[in-house]
Amino acid sequence: MPRPLDHARREDLLSGVINYIADHGLAELSLRPLADYLGTSSRMLIHYFGTKEHMLIAALETQRPNISAMFADIQDPETLRTRLTASYTLNTTGPARTSLRVLLQVLGAATVPNSPFHPYATDAIKVLITALTSALTRITPTHPDPEAAATLLISGIRGLIQDFWITGDTSRIDRAIHMLADQAVPQA
Known part of the structure; x- marks a missing residue:
């Protein structure tokens, strides 16, 4: 038994x-x-x-945070930009650092054909994109393509976090994360 x-x-x-x-x-x-x-x-x-x-x-x-809750209370573009740029700091120095390092490795492993991690990785990306698309639609109802903007933001931030862990170039990456948020989230 x-x-x-x-x-x-x-x-x-x-x-x-x-x-x-x-x-x-x-x-x-x-x-x-x-x-x-x-x-x-x-x-x-x-x-x-x-x-x-x-x-x-x-x-x-x-380790998966409640992604919907991360964006649920956002009511204006400035708050969203601030939350997105703060997520970079939180994910590189805060308590989420360890689990995000592992998640990035799993996302990389999911790119291999027939990877057992593909369904998990696909779902993780979908949850992020859906939550951010919803926030963008709520704060900017006339946004021409909130899903594409959400994709750009999520993929861009993920890449910048990975760049930080590889290069440690805080100044350049901090400028880039602010530029990304400013360009992808429309002004009110």
């Missing part, structure tokens, strides 16, 4: 998975070193999650 899942232990493992990937990367992830890091065995990880991919997706799901 299979051993019942210890849900508290499962949650602890998921948190550790995110920290491990942020420190060691996704590309060469192997269950045995991950299990050692987590103080368990690869057999127990399979017991809890089934596959490495299911474990990674479950770990990412624990």
